[in-house]
Amino acid sequence: MASHDELRVVNDNGKLSSFKFTDTSLLIGRETKKIVDVPLRQIIWVEHAGDRLEVHFLARKRKKSPFGLVKATGRVYPEDNPLVDTWIANLMDKAYDGIGVKQCRRFKVLINPQGGQGKAVTVFRKKVEPIFSTAHCTLDVTYTRRAKHASDIAKELPLSDFDAVVTVSGDGLIHEVINGFAEHEQPFNALNIPISPIPTGSGNGLSCNILGIQDAFDVSAAALNAIKGRPMKTDLFSFTQNNTRRFSFFSQALGLMADLDLGTEHLRWMGDTRFVVGFLRGIVKYSPCPATLSIKVVESDKTKLIEKWKEARAAPLSLSTGSTEETSGALPPLNFDPQSKPDDDGWITFDKPLLYVYAGQGPYVGRDLMQFPISLPDDGLIDVVAQELSSRADMLKAMDGAENGSPFWLPGQHYYKAHAYRITPHSKKGCLSIDGEGYPFEEYQVEVHPKLGTLLSMHGRYATDFKLLESPK
Numbered sequence: 248m249a250s251h252d253e254l255r256v257v258n259d260n261g262k263l264s265s266f267k268f269t270d271t272s273l274l275i276g277r278e279t280k281k282i283v284d285v286p287l288r289q290i291i292w293v294e295h296a297g298d299r300l301e302v303h304f305l306a307r308k309r310k311k312s313p314f315g316l317v318k319a320t321g322r323v324y325p326e327d328n329p330l331v332d333t334w335i336a337n338l339m340d341k342a343y344d345g346i347g348v349k350q351c352r353r354f355k356v357l358i359n360p361q362g363g364q365g366k367a368v369t370v371f372r373k374k375v376e377p378i379f380s381t382a383h384c385t386l387d388v389t390y391t392r393r394a395k396h397a398s399d400i401a402k403e404l405p406l407s408d409f410d411a412v413v414t415v416s417g418d419g420l421i422h423e424v425i426n427g428f429a430e431h432e433q434p435f436n437a438l439n440i441p442i443s444p445i446p447t448g449s450g451n452g453l454s455c456n457i458l459g460i461q462d463a464f465d466v467s468a469a470a471l472n473a474i475k476g477r478p479m480k481t482d483l484f485s486f487t488q489n490n491t492r493r494f495s496f497f498s499q500a501l502g503l504m505a506d507l508d509l510g511t512e513h514l515r516w517m518g519d520t521r522f523v524v525g526f527l528r529g530i531v532k533y534s535p536c537p538a539t540l541s542i543k544v545v546e547s548d549k550t551k552l553i554e555k556w557k558e559a560r561a562a563p564l565s566l567s568t569g570s571t572e573e574t575s576g577a578l579p580p581l582n583f584d585p586q587s588k589p590d591d592d593g594w595i596t597f598d599k600p601l602l603y604v605y606a607g608q609g610p611y612v613g614r615d616l617m618q619f620p621i622s623l624p625d626d627g628l629i630d631v632v633a634q635e636l637s638s639r640a641d642m643l644k645a646m647d648g649a650e651n652g653s654p655f656w657l658p659g660q661h662y663y664k665a666h667a668y669r670i671t672p673h674s675k676k677g678c679l680s681i682d683g684e685g686y687p688f689e690e691y692q693v694e695v696h697p698k699l700g701t702l703l704s705m706h707g708r709y710a711t712d713f714k715l716l717e718s719p720k
């Protein structure tokens with residue numbers, strides 16, 4: 248008889264295999280073959296179907312290939328039959344509860360059929376839905392029919408019916424969900440429902456940061472994140488313009504970096520290559536960004552910023568169970584009055600001509616640009632980058648290594664950690680992109696709300712690393 252953590256099965260060729268689990272892996276040993284080591288977090292379902300054992304998990308064919316759904320199965324060795332139900336319960340327990348995750352999650356799924364290259368529906372049906380069904384998740388699916396549809400759904404979402412919202416889209420739909428939640432009758436509780444992105448837009452910045460750059464566009468890895476990720480609190484930003492307060496979860500861009508996003512929407516068919524095309528076009532035009540930037544600065548010294556970031560990355564992970572303290576359920580008030588003049592108390596005004604301003608959180612803004620390499624999801628601060636109008640040659644040079652965060656060290660790239668900032672345009676002509684969505688090029692102020700939003704993450708922090716920790720000589 249096998250031990251309590253080992254089960255023997257006979258496959259269709261009559262060969263004996265052993266399924267044995269440890270605290271971290273399921274080891275599948277087949278006669279004369281190499282043992283297959285499946286990390287427990289990749290196991291999504293185990294069952295006893297008739298006299299067969301079925302283990303469903305995600306695995307890569309090769310080290311760099313995307314995840315695929317795999318089923319390992321065989322007839323349970325007769326002598327081990329009395330063990331099988333307990334063995335399955337123990338393995339399922341380790342694969343879910345052992346990592347603090349509930350089985351059979353209930354998802355509100357929002358699919359934007361028009362996002363990115365228009366493949367969201369096919370990708371969902373062919374790749375994502377089979378993984379969710381195998382994991383016995385409950386799905387309530389809506390295909391968005393228009394802009395703001397996702398916002399309207401989030402605003403009315405019955406919170407107790409769902410464990411997470413899954414967006415099959417780019418970053419734009421997530422922006423809508425966050426803003427819908429902010430208008431919910433219980434906004435604080437709504438923002439406590441985690442969001443898990445499936446990358447099918449052209450800008451999938453959040454997926455780059457949550458899944459890591461290797462898996463950034465792997466929809467199966469994203470499905471696994473929805474099933475196995477744990478709630479990770481994230482800061483959100485109030486964005487106030489013309490007395491209207493909205494929320495941004497990711498980035499605000501103006502100048503060249505907004506032109507390249509909003510000015511290339513007709514090139515969606517290119518996927519994220521459109522951002523590179525837009526960048527090159529922006530370099531040819533090389534227009535200054537007509538705006539004044541004022542910042543409530545916390546730190547601006549790049550060496551000190553790196554030190555703080557290293558300390559934070561070395562600290563224990565901040566994975567939560569998703570529960571939060573009792574509060575009134577209301578949104579936090581604004582600490583910085585958007586109407587008043589930025590006072591002297593730590594506010595500075597950037598006094599050089601600007602090419603662009605990019606502010607936000609999450610190291611990657613797209614696969615090709617690590618714009619905020621030292622960003623942290625919940626430090627209560629916003630990373631603000633002010634790019635001086637330096638030479639075209641400098642900006643072209645910045646493309647080299649941009650995916651590794653090399654622009655951080657450009658002398659003309661000023662980097663701030665801040666509580667808030669304000670933009671005052673000097674011209675009516677310009678683009679402003681909030682989380683990739685177009686907004687009027689008019690005065691606005693942004694401030695940070697620590698840990699107001701919630702994402703699902705299997706890493707408990709951004710799944711990316713900044714390796715260029717010193718300025719190149």
Ligand SMILES: Nc1ncnc2c1ncn2[C@@H]1O[C@H](COP(=O)(O)OP(=O)(O)OP(=O)(O)O)[C@@H](O)[C@H]1O
Binds near residue numbers: 416417420447512
């Ligand atoms: N059925 C629809 N038709 C048109 N627009 C829609 C539809 N559903 C959602 N939208 C809008 O599409 C926008 C982009 O959404 P999404 O997040 O999927 O992609 P993205 O990566 O931000 O951008 P892109 O559209 O360039 O791929 C959102 O602003 C949303 O309001």
